[in-house]
Amino acid sequence: MTSSRAETLLSRLCLDPSRADRVTHVEHVPARSGRPADWPAWAAPLLVDRLRLAGIERPWAHQVQAAELARGGSSVVVATGTASGKSLAYLLPGLTALMDDDRAGVLYLSPTKALATDQLRAIRALNLMAVKAATYDGDTPREERDWVRRHGRFVLTNPDMLHRGILPRHGDWAPYLRHLRYVVVDECHSYRGVFGSHVALVLRRLRRVCARYGASPVFVLASATASHPEVSATRLTGLPVVPVTDDASPRGTTEFALWEPPLMPAFSSGQGGGENGAAVRRSATAETADLLADLVVEGARTIAFVRSRRGAEAVALNARRALSEAAPELADRVAAYRAGYLPEERRELERRLQSGDLTGVAATNALELGLDVSGLDAVVLTGWPGTVASVWQQAGRAGRAGQGALAVFVARDDPLDTYLVHHPEALFGRPVETTVLDPGNPYVLGPHLGCAAAELPLTEADLPLFGDEHEVRLLLADLVRRGVLRSRPRGWFWTSRERPEVDIRGTGGPP
Template sequence: MTSTAQSPAELLHRLRARTSASPVTHVEQIPARAGRTAPWPEWAAPDVIAALGAHGIAQPWEHQAVAASLAAGGTHVVVATGTASGKSLAYQLPVLSRLTDDPRATALYLSPTKALAADQLRAVAKLGLDSVRPATYDGDTSREEREWIRQHSRLVLTNPDMLHHGLLPGHSRWGAFLRRLSYVVVDECHAYRGVFGSHVSHVLRRLRRLSARYGGSPTFVLASATSGDPADAASRLTGLPVTAVTTDTSPRGATTFALWEPPLLPPSPDNPDVPPERRSALSETADLLADAVVAGTRTLAFVRSRRGAEVVATMTRRSLDEAVPGLGDRVAAYRAGYLKEDRRRIERALMSGELLALASTNALELGVDLVGLDAVLICGYPGTRASLWQQAGRAGRAGGEALAVLIARDDPLDTYLVHHPSALFGRPVEATVLDPANPYVLGPQLCCAASEAPLKAEDLELFGGDAARTAVDGLTASGALRKRPSGWYWTHPGRPDVDLRGAGGAPVSVVESSTGRLLGTVDQTSSHVMLHTGAAYLHQGVTYLVDELDLDDAVALVHHEEPDWSTHARDVTDVSVLGVRSSVNAGPVGLHLGEVEVTSQVVSYQRRRLGSGEVIDTRPLDLPVRELRTVAVWFTISPRALDIAGVEPPDVPGALHAAEHAAIGLLPLMATCDRWDIGGLSTANHVDTEAPTVFVYDGHPGGAGFAERAYATAAAWLSATREAIAACACEAGCPSCVQSPKCGNGNNPLHKPGAVQVLDIVLTALATADNPTPTPAPRRPEG
């Protein structure tokens, strides 16, 4: 096994020496911490203690023993401690003890990824507890294996998707398993957020209902990264009272954590008026990864997209082979979409030392036991502090020193964070946001429950009480459910078609015209922007042009071409206020939370020259209007307040637009969302508010909880937004402050100084405002 020849501090010095001007904006030294052990609980099965002892675990850490004992006593518990703190033992100890002591008991383990379930299977199997018969049950499991698992396995490891699509609809074949179900383990539960988390919350309620139908009453044990309020998030996820264990008593090696901002590129001689751009985070990460490999440092680079992971791995291999032929073979990419055999081969090669470095998506963030890593490179802020610390925690072998480097993208949030280290270090991580009452989630999930067994009146309390009763009434009126004396029945022959991880219909298939080869898929929501006729679509580093987008058949036909231009869709968006949940009246400023309807239409696209960004032409498109009913937060400002602050009337649209962009970019600092989860609109005079207004809305039907979080933290959120704009050194606005990569108006107009003035007005008014008070929905304008 290869070991590093350099300490984290030495490696960081080597990386910094690549450029004359240091790109490091901050270095945080996180000290080592000693661990505290506890004796084995008296209830723990001797065979389990012996098996763990044979694998080097002499005693549990104190937090493991506390969480395990709560679970063993029937208390639903969430253990929310740091990466590599041994959360697995906290649930393995009570689960395996019960399965060992009671030969009829069963247990279910849920994880958000196949890789994590496979890793847990390896960990349990090596303990040699033959009577447990653990097995993974997922999309890779053959039909023959599935039948054996149903009949014989006592510890089934699966994911929410398989539980939703396979186990629950076929519950009659799982009756014996559900009747004896003692524990349900929900691993990495902080991953269940937004619409996905809201769906999973109802899948777990459906599991509880069916288990009770067969006589089971399992104890839930959840494992989470440290989060803002793990007990509340776990309770919303399961619908049960949950006790949190949050004190981490495991030992930890020292970590050097550096914040890294790529340098500015030289201005373009062809177009000197274009604002300077920074070197891409992908290129910077590839260079750092190559330097780490040359230094003999075992390194994992986290990259946000599948394509980005492939690009970083390719660039790193090319750079290394130019220096030392063959050295590039010690670098690989790892992402979802690989075959099961390929994923396992890569994992083994990294663990053995055959590979020195991986460029991975967050498929390796969640819990997979990768021992022996010295450094982690994080290409772009992963969206939440919880994910940041999960990824950074992958480094540090057996308590040894580790290096973590966050490489900033040219993005308002990344730029803000690398210049405001206090926003990352010494602060609690975000609360996990999910909304089980979202009607666009609740309705379909109630249909799923009714298709599994008739819904009874008492079941509706489990699914949300009044919200569920309202939803059932609507479903009955629409004909989806039929009421009988014994309950509500699903009326259709097939099962409801519900996708846990998305909304908006079947994904659009991208097909190469000449060969019929399926290149990939794009979700319906993004297809109008990414796959319109004439769009340049990038797949694994290769460019294809879209010949036709057929929305009825959900297919886009493309052909390979390498043009010297890129395409950028332009859309028209409007927001109508449907109702107001809560408001703050702050004199010249109003802050509101409520339901809105967003209508948008992609109307044209620009072709822009690669490199210079020069607009070649704008071409019209004829695509249908899309409608979205969701939740938004918005603020209004009186025209007089803008006038007093010195924002000239011609600058108002650009000032509001720039503030909107930056606010969207900074919201992930407060909520567990990505800027692509949310949208916005700004206008100098909105028809419903009759004032200059900035909207930020959830990009999911019914909302995902992000707008509520923005409303609750408005002062902190907008203060960070204002600071990010004011601190940026550019003159007129750039991708680091007010330009947005997803703007449908081509980032025009934007007025950076005016955005600071707008936010000053809002923050000053909110600082003197009364507490938020609910108000009735505004009267809709007639006509």
Template sequence: MAPDPAPAAHPLLDVLTARGSRADRLLHSRTFPARPARHAEWPAWADDPLVAGYRALGVDRPWTHQVTAADAAWRGEHVALASSTGSGKSLAFWLPALTAVRATRAASQDDRHRIESSSRPGTVLYLSPTKALAADQLAALSRLLDAAGTRDVRATTCDGDTPPDERRWVQDHADVVLTNPDFLHFALLPGHRRWSRLLRGLRYVVVDEGHAYRGVFGAHVALVLRRLARLAEHYGGTAPTFVVASATTAEPAVSVARLLGTVPDAVTEVRDDGSPAGRRTVVLWQPPEITGPAFERSDGAADDASDPWTLPDPLDPAANESDAVLTTEGKAEHPRRSATAEVADLLADLAAHGARTLAFTRSRRGAESVAQQVRDHLRPVSTELAARVAAYRGGYLPEERRELERALRTGELLGLATTNALELGVDISGLDAVLVAGWPGTRMSLWQQAGRAGRAGADGLVAFVAREDPLDTYLVTHPEAVFDAPLEATVFDPGNPYVLAPQLCAAAQEVPVRAEELARFGEPDRVREVLGVLVARGLLRRRPSGWYWTHAQPAAAMADLRGAGGQPVRVVEATTGRLLGTVDASSADGQVHDGAVYVHQGATYVVDHLDLTDHVALVARRDVDHATWSRDVMEISLEEPGDPDHPAPEGSRPPQQRAWGPITWGLGPVEVTSQVVSFQRRRIPDMQVLDTEALDLPSRTLGTTAVWWSVPDHVLRAAGVDDDATPGALHAAEHAAIGLLPLLATCDRWDLGGVSTAQHPDTGEATVFVYDAYPGGAGFAERGFELAERWVRATRDAVAACPCAAGCPACVQSPKCGNDNSPLDKAASVRVLDALLRHAPGSDQATEPVPTVPARP
């Protein structure tokens, strides 16, 4: 969409800028004009009662993209529908799907007395990445069916929370089942004989929010969908038609083809959005630097500790995500006000002016923090107004979430601080403003969140508020990277052996895998290789007719769909037994260790005991004056092919090398071993370190994929980096590189990890590793390897352009560093990055590059 050449100022800009007093924080704005609706006629094949139902709900005529997608789906073509938030994607898939269900039901009723009849009622499976979205879709679907006056379509949700009696009814009677990939993988497909009626009649599979299926999760879902299609065919049904709906994305047909295991030409791409949109003003906002005596005392304490609006946000350490990073002496260097504190201020002002606003945060604790700060800010003005602000996040009970959604729709709530749980398709429309606290990871996510403002034809205001982070700083100072750069392609790799191996086991347990169907799961030679590894390990048995699962335990349990790396840890209040929430296994050691402070709905709890055997953290409700930050140590090693302790690398792609003159780039499997060794208590709100306590937790090993570059000593010396400066130079370059890789891949820095060392034992040289923080890898490191020069150049430019003297959170300090951001040498890191670029292919000093070939580093 082209920007409005002469936009009038959005009326809420005065609120954001506090009538000019905060104008210096607004670095750039762009106004996009309203988009008129383009309508089409209802298709001739559409079921008349359904059309009447849509009309009764206010849809007199559909939009053009809805009809284009619905027509393609009705013809039996797989569809990739990529359009904006609020563009009515659900009509595009429900119209053909429900028409098919009603038509086949009528045909089967007419033919029920004919013995030779093969008619059977059609069924539909709807998949969403969250239970909340499935529930929201069911509510909308029920409204449509009621408006249509139809009583012959039985639609329901079914997931892990569905009681056995209800689940049996769904198996026997439901025409439309709304669920999620997890239930499909763990319950429906392994128990396919009980679901044979649904599978035999399966006409359509709707995959909603398709852009959410990336990385390890996307790779797993791709193979789950292929298992689903395989079983539908096994029961004699026709091959189902897949409709994948997503936010606007790059190459949607390519992504959907990879998801389904087909070719892009077999997918009809629909991205010409015919829905109306209101005028939208998007601003890039940078919180101010914090100066003055509050951050000049040697002990790190603030002179004015009563003012939480000028200090780092203590309640949002999502993986230690504090925006003002302290040095080892406890003093903040070049801090800016935290994005969460800034967003809380803006949300309070917008709510006070009656603007309905969503504030997206990076973490559950961030949502709690923003909501609490806004309520505290508004309470002296009006207790009634303060009560109209709330938090929304995963971990709440479903009825709590539904009530919050209802209250926001009706206007009872004016402000809602939320995680990306509301980025997905839950129907929240007509909002005045959206605030985004920190880069959400991708441009797709940013525009998906921004789409909540100005829907239903109204004007909207969106503010992206930068954290003090290399990527955020780069983006708000390079607006073209936000507004003009193409959207990212969705990255996932179904051939990842850590994904493919357990999925093949699951498929073999369902129905033995035959040689003629290997192409369904990927490149046949690669699939055969992984099957050979599984046979060698005794997980599968090879027979002339195929590969068989012969064990009593369920094969589906081998696969971790969400890539969390183990069973989540439940956070339980010890005195009452009340479940407060869950924490991913990979994060539990750092977030709910003994003594950690855990925040839930504004209340603080202290962890009394973390039981890793039973996966539970027992907490006690306590009011404390501190928060906690953990510290970990880490090492990385290149994996040897054929290591008997790790099955997946044997089926993995071989390592690759590329030479930039004397500098070596590598891509391949690695093992990352980490251990949380201690934590700090820091007083709130002045962040003074109170004490440090050692922890005795086990080490954890992650097998994944990394990209790395190794630099010989003579290159470092020529760049003016001596032995003393090398650790700090590499460490700073590593942090900045992790921060900038999301410019090139569909990830954010929390999907990545890194290690740097002055001499790595496996390479024999100074080496920087950046790895995917998921078992087996997620495709992000591979993207960095492919675009190495662009990546290094963006990293170098971001560090060199930062005005700080010695390094700050906007360039080389990391909010997730396990070594307290020490040592760091900003100036030396620029010299190292310059040295890399001097030897890059095409530069004056570069030697002829070695082609990319499989090799052992």
């Protein structure tokens, strides 16, 4: 979609005179030309041929820079914009390693099942016989899990399954872990706060188990644009990480509109229905539903991001209801996409998204992360998503492959959103945030020390891996005092026949 098409869409949204004053600001984000590079000399010729057949004639410079670093043994974080092709940075070294060595393995970690499924689809589309790629997650049938353990070489999973299903049974994975060459951590900026601290410790446990089998895999992390990504990546992995931040991919123009819903008619006279008689604005979800329906009528493929599952369902339902009156033939081309669907329902929605059968989608942030949906024309953001990074991650879902795009931020009726739509410099003039996590948090570290001891007895040599040695010793002493671990001259041993119960989506436990 060209910039003029984006401008036309925005003007069509404002045709109704009552909408004229809802747009408080339009930010023009200019286009950028791409900077291609040559394929690395070490890349497997068959892989390069298949990538060319897939439409990638030449890689972008940042993809080659990151791939060269990983191939050379340096852990690397690629922190570039949405749709900049970060996946090629790890696929080049990873798939080449699998094609050069029939014992080598690659482990891919994704924060969502949808993203892992999308990556699996992309890898299988290359039709490389030497690459046995498979997902290993909660949707994987029991009978398939044995096959993945024995034969999988590019294994796609998530931190939860690594924590609960792979590390506690690492003996079953010994042949794979012994030859693990690369660990890919996709969308690593999503691992922040307490959850990010849990994931950081799961990755340290993975490194420890790999070392037990003689492997020292290179980590390749993919991140949205972030401030000092190497600092966050080092904190996440416990390893020195080299940043690649110079985005060489092309980008189309983006027209980014800030949109404030109107005051409710009953309250516009000043007799408000809010707290202390304050005026009340129309809900952002209702406004988003109307915008989604209007964009679908205009033929614009659109994703509307909504903060809750219920909100996503409400937006899709109301958009379909509006379309059933204005354009009945389009009503079935709008759907909700959120977590909580059955696997087969989610796969069918993803298929319809990929094929273009769906024109409008109301989604939670399950679609913010990386799922490759090409050809999108517009994105509607329903309320502040929490970070500047998420704003650009969501807005960047439209205009992939260098097309122009329209993004609309619809303010909720709260002080923060109201401030943002009237002070655009607070949004467009701000750098993206640094991802914050603390693997040294004793309420997180303590339980993971128990998990590590249950996997392999902890030794003195392991202590630096988990942070400050003095703090680690204090936590180990507490675990011994409580009978969780037993101290012996050779290290610390797990005492129970039961496996540790640690919820990495929770807040942690007693240190």
